[in-house]
Amino acid sequence: MPLIVLWDIDHTLIDNAGVSKEIYASAFKALAGHPPAHPARTDGRTDRLIISDMFADHHLPVPAWDLAEAALEQAGTCHEQELKARGRVLPGVRSVLKEAYEDPAIVSSVLTGNIAANALVKLRPFGLDRYLDLAVGAYGADSDRRADLVVMARERIGRAYPWADRASTIVVGDTPRDVEAALTAGAQVIAVASGVHSAELLHAAGATVVLNDLRELRGHLHAI
Structure with missing residues (x-):
């Protein structure tokens, strides 16, 4: 899928x-x-x-x-x-980004509050930008509301990847705002308790899938 x-x-x-x-x-x-x-x-x-x-x-x-x-x-x-x-790359990130990048059935990009230039600043030092199609992501300059970014990313991806209009969307993030944005936009969400918010708080925000870190996601993107 x-x-x-x-x-x-x-x-x-x-x-x-x-x-x-x-x-x-x-x-x-x-x-x-x-x-x-x-x-x-x-x-x-x-x-x-x-x-x-x-x-x-x-x-x-x-x-x-x-x-x-x-x-x-x-x-x-x-x-x-x-x-x-x-700074540092968090556990499991490099391997799961590589897995998504190498899967022809996945479009992997970002949904971030950062402006596009600073998203690159944060990814490039660790070589993570190579695994993401940043041209079709959504960024902090696009809207005040994070939920709007999900819609914008889908639109950009749809133009670049015509087959993606049949795709399910998963938002992966660490805050209640990430959860809210995904659910408001009708996307699935994978919450990661790798920031300041506990797993309990992320569940309370509406996330049904909450991981401790992204090592738990490797091999399971399609299953989720």
């Missing part, structure tokens, strides 16, 4: 070791002229919403998105080597 598999990045594929928060802080400073008083609230949000929330939390006008996206991209570029030094 054909499948579309959409992977979250932070805390699902990689541990960014706090570098992600540093990227947001750097982008905020470039836009606001001073560092943030407190870190960005991420937790499965899209970059559009994260930046908007940061400025609202500081009682500042939200900058135009084109300026915010440029600041995020610049901050991401400046932090790529730091991410490579401090």
Whole structure:
């Protein structure tokens, strides 16, 4: 059976070791002229919403998105080597991404709150980008709402892979927002308790399949 598999990045594929928060802080400073008083609230949000929330939390006008996206991209570029030094690929990720990449019945891409440029910044240092068709993924610049990203990814995949209109869609992520997005968009969800959210919380959010890490997924994508 054909499948579309959409992977979250932070805390699902990689541990960014706090570098992600540093990227947001750097982008905020470039836009606001001073560092943030407190870190960005991420937790499965899209970059559009994260930046908007940061400025609202500081009682500042939200900058135009084109300026915010440029600041995020610049901050991401400046932090790529730091991410490579401090971050790591999570257990089971490389093998299950390779498995999906080599399966002709699977389109494997990303559904991430990061803008596209910073998704690449987070995948490239670990060589994970080679296993994903990033051109058909959905990103934090696409919408404030994560559920919208599922629809957008399906549309892009449908144009690039005509056979994928018969495919089931699986969203793999580590937050309740990933679960909510998948269920709202009518997709299946595989939740992974590899971030800050417990298996119990992910079940409570509506996930019926919750794994401890992606080693448990190898060989089971079609079965799930």
